[in-house]
Amino acid sequence: MNYNPSLTTALLIALVLADQPAYADGEKITEVVVRGNRRVEASAILGATAIKPGDTLDGDRTDADIRSIFKLGQFQEVQVSSEPGKDGVILVYSVIEKPIVRDIRFEGNKELKQEKLLEGLPVRRNAIFSQKDLDKAVAKLKKQYQDEGFYLVTVEPQIEQRSPTEYQVVFKVVEGNKIRISSITFEGNTAFSPRKLRGVMETKEEWFMSWLTGAGTYKEEVLRNDALLIADHYMNNGYINVKVGEPTMKLAEDQESLLVDISITEGEQFRIGEITFKGDILYPEKEIREKFKTEPGEVFSRANLRADIGTLTDMTADKGYAFNNVNPQSKPDPEKKLVDLSFEVEKGELVRIERISIVGNSKTRDKVARRELRLMEGELYSATGFKRSKQNLMNTGYFEEANVATAKGSASDKLNVNVDLKEKATGAFTIGGGYSSLDGLIFQGSVSQSNFLGLGLKANASAAIGGKSNTYSVGLTDPYFLDSKWTLGMDIYRSERDYTDYSRRLTGGDIKAGYPITDFIGTFWMYKYEIKDIYNPDTYYVAANLQYPDSYPLGKTTTSSIYASITNNTTDFRFDPSSGMVNTLSVEYAGLGGNNKYLREIADNTFYYPLWWKFVISTKVVVGAVQKVGAPIPIDEKFYLGGIGTLRGYSARTVSPKNNDVYVGGEKELFGNVEVKFPLLPEFGIKGVGFFDYGNAWSGGFKPPAMYMSYGGGIRWASPMGPLRLEYGIPINPRPEDSKSGRFEFAIGSLF
Known part of the structure; x- marks a missing residue:
């Protein structure tokens, strides 16, 4: 039933307090009692009073007690009176308790569940009822619905009385239809087009994918902030006197969408x-x-x-x-x-670092985190070192969060640095699969730990087993060998793979080392020794081997080579960059013993640039050349393109010169791509990617004979099972052996 709390409360007060006898100062109090309380214990009320039995009745003291009882916050009315008693008077405190909300119900809510509506609601169960809180609750519920697109929602609160001091609140909801913003228009803009200004805003117009992206949803605070974003855009383009009005909104004539209009006074450009x-x-x-x-x-x-x-x-x-x-x-x-x-x-005064404390590293040793810091105790403070310290900690891949903050030291010229870490799973068990005309069906898996024993050691073991290839490897790397800046590691591996023209078996190992010149520039060296066996040739390869045994080898050979590279990496986050660049120049020389001899140089450059709406564009260019050194270049050491790592849309290792139907590889390579990554479903860690690939491998002069190109897209998902990558490439200028409809590959993994 509908209930008027004010009227009922007034009647209740009148009944409880009616005909209360007066009292006279100076009389002796023999007893102090409380009346009218239902849920609040009398002892709790009397505990707030100063007057006790045996005291003399005094009006000022009873007034003070009334104020103290009110401060308990449980009563809407308190009165004091006295009654005749034996050898004195009985002091009576009569109270009316504030009503409480015993239950909250919703009627008519279909799109939003009751649990979601109750979250953060100002009116709560078993709390004292307040009309002010009820009004706030109605406003919050309306906003909650409007944020979901139900702009015409109505919420009617009804109060039902269970007892004189217990209410049940019922919110009757009429949700209406979901209404989105169909049009955003501007008045007074001449410097920038409406499309450009809409691109600055977080609020978007409705489109056919709004059911997935939420575009077109009206959110009051977001739309208000959009006006600030537009003003900021003008200020960043010289319009220092721009004024952007409050966005106005109205229903479209069909009552099924919202129209937003924003007025702008641009002013002059400075x-x-x-x-x-x-x-x-x-x-x-x-x-x-x-x-x-x-x-x-x-x-x-x-x-x-x-x-x-x-x-x-x-x-x-x-x-x-x-x-x-x-x-x-x-x-x-x-x-x-x-x-x-x-x-x-x-400039102020010089400040030194007094103390550095690290917390949150339950598994990672203190020294592993401390060696990534670019601030040292006793040294002068550095803003660049402060920022770089956090970046270095995150780039280790050991931590989900790395918060670096300063605090006051023991003196005005001293600062303490507090490093608060949140470790993450650094071990990974990955599985993947794919299908191609080269490899057939392949399954792969690996176990790795990038923070082995909490010492920052990187250990890994991997295997890939398929119809046409098998690969096994184990390795261990210490990125700070003997607590120095040197990286030292080793790998042992074995692989077998069936190519189009022959099969190859490799058994080998390597010793590798690296040294950082700066935080951005590093060097890397590696010595490897491999035993190679080329076997199971097809008919065309056998014929070529008989005529040119050095260029088309069969049987076992050995490779002893040294590899060196220098890399410049200025990316903001190395595991998922959004800005910066990675430039690598590498040289490999094979000829330190062994049968195989060659010299290979590769320049690999990737640039990342943030766009809008968290879009990131990247461009990659790789140029390589391999030269003979006293002997023909081994056929498997030449360049072959195609596949997810180089030229998507073309089968792996098939973009290369052919001789008598044998893929002989190129002595030079040029390939690259342009990729645009964007958040697709950011709340689930899903990103979309669009790409354009180009490249070729050839022999002869430095100018490539042609460029093969492809385009496509895919998704990259940081799934609970680990990173997933699914991409589909379509060749633009396919060869007869290529599928015009394209091809795809995928991989998925899990963390522990």
Whole structure:
């Protein structure tokens, strides 16, 4: 039933407090009692009072007791009275308890379950009823529905009385149809197109995939923030006086969608005038200007200004002045449409690192985490070292989170560094499978531990078994050999594989070492020795072997080679980069004994650049050449393209020169790709990828005879079982032996 709590409460108070006798000061109190309480114990109420039996009745003291009882927060009315008693008076505190909510129910909710609606609801079961909380609850429920697209939802609260002080609250919900934003329009924009401005916004218009992506959903705080994003976009393009109005919204005429309109006053575009520096400038101005994004004559950008403030702050902090302050001052010239900038630096005092503490590393040894830090106890503070320390810790792959924070030391010129780590599973058991005309059906698995014994050692064992190939390997690597910067490791392996023209068996091992020149540049060396056996040739290969036994070898040979490379890696996160680059130049020389002799050089370059909406574009270019050194180049050491690692859409190792129907490999290679990765279902860790591949392997001059190309897409999912990769490539200029419809491969793994 519908219930008026105010009216009922007033009647209850009147009944309880009616005809209460008055009292007179100065009388002796023989007993103190409480009346009207139902769920609050009398002892709890009397515990808040100061007057006790034996005291003299005093009006000021009873008023103070009434206030104390009210402070308990359980009562909506408290009165005091007295009754005649033996040898004195009985002091009576009459109370009316605040009603409580015994139960909460929902009616009409179909799209949202009761459990979700109850989350964070201001009205709670077994809590004191409050009309203010009830109003907040109605507003929250409406917002919850509107965030899901039910803009026309109505929520009607009803209060049902179970007893004089117990209520049941029923929320009657009429959800209505899901309504999305069908149109976002702008008024006053001339510098940027509506499409460009909509691209800046987080709120999107409805489209056919909205059921999956949620595009078109109205969220009030998101739409309000979109106005700030638009203003920021204008400010980053020189419109320093832009004004973006509050987004207005209305229902479309068909009552089935929402229309959003945003008014904009752009103003004039300003460029950068003079840039000056003053105060405690610790670097030559030329060096500072080289690192600044802001330059005279360019369009003013607030984002660049913020970045430059950060750059100058970090440069000063790298000298040990951790608490420096950079104060930018801007002076617009409306006539010239220029903004003069002045940067004033206050360096403060030199600060040293007093103590570094590491917590959260239950498995990883302290020294493993500490050696990744670029801050040392007793040394001057460095902003670059501080940032690099966190990046290094995350790049180890040992931690799910690595929080590096500073705290006050024992003096004003000292800082403590607190490293809070959250370890993650660093062991991996991976399984995968695929099918191709080269390998047939193949199953592969590996066991690896990148933080073996908590010492940062990398151990692995892997096997791949298929109809046309078998591979086995074990290895161990210490990235900080004897606690130095040297990396030292070794591998033992054996592989058997059936190629189109022959089969090959390899048994070998390697010893490898590396040394970092800087945090970004590292070197790598490896010596390997292999016993190679080429067997089971087809008819064409046998004929070629009889005519050219050196170029088409059969039987066992040995390879003794040394490999060296130098790599520049400036990516932000090495396991899933979004910015930076990886450049590697490598050389391998085979001829330190053994039968096989060759010299191979490869340059591998990959660039990552963040786009919008967490899209990341990457470009890869690989150039390679192999040359003979006193003997013909072994056929299996030449270049072969095709497959998921080089040229998707083409069968593995089939993009190479052919001679008498034998794939003979190329002495040169050029291949690359352009990839765009984007969040597909970010809450599930699923990313989409689109790609364009190109490449060829050939012999002769440096100019390739042609470029084979392909395009396609796929998904990459950080699944609970481990990373999954599924990609499909379609050749643009297929050869007769290629499928015009394309081909795919996949892999999946799990963590422990």
